[in-house]
Amino acid sequence: MRHTLSRREFLGASAQSAAALAMLSPAGRATPLQRRSPPRRVIVLGAGLSGLVAxxxxxxxxxxxxxxEARLRPGGRVCTLRNLLSDNLYAEAGAIYIHDNHTHTLRYVRQFNLPLDETPLRNFQSVYYLRGRRVRFSPNAAIRWHLDLTAEEQRLGQPGMWQKYIGSALEEIGDPRAPDWSPEPLRRYDQMTMAEFLRSRGASEGAIALLRAGYLDLWGESIESYSALSLLRDQALLRGSRRSYTLRGGNDQLPKAFAERLSEKIRYGAEAVQIERTEQGVRVHYQRAGHRDAVTGDRLICALPFPLLARIAVTPPFSQTKARAIAELPITSVTRVYLQTRQRFWEAEGLTPSANTDLPIMWTHDVSFNQPGVRGVMESYMTGASARQTAAMRESERLAFTLEHMEKVFPGARAHFEGGISHSWDQDEYARGGYIWFKPGQMTALWQHLARPEGRVHFAGDHVSSQPGWMNGALESGLRAAREVNESEG
Ligand SMILES: Cc1cc2nc3c(=O)[nH]c(=O)nc-3n(C[C@H](O)[C@H](O)[C@H](O)COP(=O)(O)OP(=O)(O)OC[C@H]3O[C@@H](n4cnc5c(N)ncnc54)[C@H](O)[C@@H]3O)c2cc1C
Incomplete structure (x- = not known):
């Protein structure tokens, strides 16, 4: 946990951290693939990070x-919203954080010489807003939570409760990146929701209300919905991470750096609609500018989230188990609303506008922390039912609704508000949601079938990696699919 940094301290720290990062253990260049056979004709569906790296x-x-690539830009769910706010301010619609143990992401950041700023840690919040009360948070201070906590929980505080109920279980999860890692021995955690898991470890309802707010509720349909094992795996992969970063000037620089190097190989505006598989190869039919066209190859890498792959006709169909995984894996609804303020008024109170709440605005944070100027941008990040409720509104209603709740958490928001923007990932035709999640039982049932190739078709995407919901997972999966193709026979 970190203490609050003023913006000035923060920018200073960013410069130092960039220097420190250059000295981190070498992520190096990816071990280049050694081609041992004649070149293959490879079709890649999707110019998100997983398809691009492959x-x-x-x-x-x-x-x-x-x-x-169906869109006219690369990057998929790495998407920086530019030229929509004043003073060149920008906001991330998709990926923000790069952790210091995201070796794949950092390797390419370094390879393409992209600038990093350190971010306030995701779990550092300056305010909690729970059950109608606003509480200033500091990790080391004794806080009166107004929740029904046990005496031990009260003494432990939020960081201590997190460690007792979640951190202490992570050793058991092992290293999910290890080639022989399997969810099978951890089946009991896959059978329960995260809320059931916390109860099984003795957490009171008050502790659950605290831990879920703005964080554990951000996956799937809330803490009551998803497999505890999916969250524990995610946390096990973050173990040991002390810092996180973001690209100064916007994260879309990473996919753009790949795309510049592949430019003439990308067909933009090309939406795949049918995959034909034969013994000898693959043929993909796509729509472009109202016309249907086709491309033929030896191998195909599907680097699309499963809910989008489900819309593409496949002949002959994939195996039953693959088809089941494609049809059944759900995707988290995400809506993000960004409010521009004429000043960073929160600095006067010594705060950052980051809060965990049980309000529909869920989690809020400072988008402008590493951007110059006097204006600020505060964001509300909503998932599940709240995301869908907000997505159903017109833009002006989304802003008014978010502002109304933001004012409760950060008084002064209304007085300083100038306007805003929003992004619904559910309504994004080529995403159809934020990131996949696992219902209880799905990790053990589907795990083996997610990444497994089907004949000449290979699969990439964060959803078929050890780290769904992260760029690092997308890159890991793309590298694995590229290796499979490189080592394939014919
Ligand atoms: C709200 C949100 C917050 C996130 N926060 C973080 C974070 O803080 N840190 C982090 O590391 N990661 C984060 N992520 C996750 C990260 O963005 C993804 O893991 C990663 O970008 C996924 O890359 P991908 O290649 O697997 O998929 P995508 O980026 O979805 O790429 C798939 C591509 O396929 C294209 N496509 C779709 N259908 C077709 C079709 N029929 N034909 C042709 N092309 C098609 C799409 O346009 C897209 O470009 C976040 C994601 C979201 C949505």
Missing amino acids: AYELTQAGHDVTIL
Whole structure:
């Protein structure tokens, strides 16, 4: 946990951390693929990070790659919203954080020489707003929570409760990146929701209300919905991470850096609609500018989230288990609303506008922390039912609704508000949601079938990696799919 930094301290720390990062243990260059056979014609569906890294490494190895991307830009769910706010302020609609143990992401950040700023840690919040009360939070201070906590929980405080109920279980999870890692021995955690898991470890309802607010509720349909094992795996992979970063100037620089190097290989505006599989190869039919066209290859990498792959006709169909995984994995609804303020008024109170709440605005944070100027941008990050409720509103209603709740958490928001923007990932035609989640039982039932190739078709995407919901997972999966293709026979 970190203490609050003023913005000035923070920018100073960012410069130091960039220097420190350069000295971190070498993530190095990815071990280049060594091609041992004639070049393959490879089709990649999707120019998100997983498809881009696969295409990039295969191209470096001398394969002949064609990428089909439905949008006119690369990056998929890495998307920086530009030219919509004043004074060149920007906001991330998708990925924000890069942790110091995200070796794949950091490797390419370094390879492309992109600038990093350190971010306030995700779990550092300056305010909690629970059950109608606003509480200033400081990790080391004794806080009166107005929740029904046991005497021990009261003494432990939020960080201590987190460690007691969640941190202490992570040793058991092992290293989910290890090639032989399996959820099977942890089946009992997959059978329960996260809320059931916390209860089974003795957490009171007050402790659950505190831990879920703005954090554990951000996956799936809240803490009552998703497999405890999915969250524990995620946390096990963050173990040991002390710092996180973001790209100064916007995270879309990372996919753009790949795309610049692959430019003539990407067919933009090309929406895949059908996959034909034969013994000898694959043929993908796509729509572009109202016309139907097709491309043929030896191998195909599907680097699309499963809910989008489900809309593509496949002949002959994939195996039953793969088809089941594609059809059944749910995706978290996410809506993000960004409020621009004429000043960073929260600084006067010595705060950052980061809060965990049980209000519909859920989690709030400072978008402008590393951006110059006097204006600020505070964001509300909503998932599940709140995300859908807000997504159903018109833009002006989304802003008014968010502002009304933001004012409760950060008084002064209304007086300083100038306008805002929003993004619904459910309404994004080529995402259809934020990131996949696992219902109880789904990790053990589907795990083996997620990444497994189907003949000449390989699968990439954060959803088929050890780290769903992270760029690092997307890159890991793309590298794995590229290796499979490179080592394939024919
Ligand atoms: C709200 C949100 C917050 C996040 N926060 C973080 C974070 O803080 N840190 C972090 O590391 N990660 C974060 N992530 C996750 C990260 O953005 C993803 O893990 C990563 O970008 C996924 O890359 P991908 O290649 O697997 O999929 P995508 O980026 O979804 O790429 C798939 C591509 O396929 C294209 N496509 C779709 N359908 C078709 C079709 N029929 N034909 C052709 N192309 C098609 C899409 O346009 C898209 O470009 C966040 C994601 C979201 C949504």
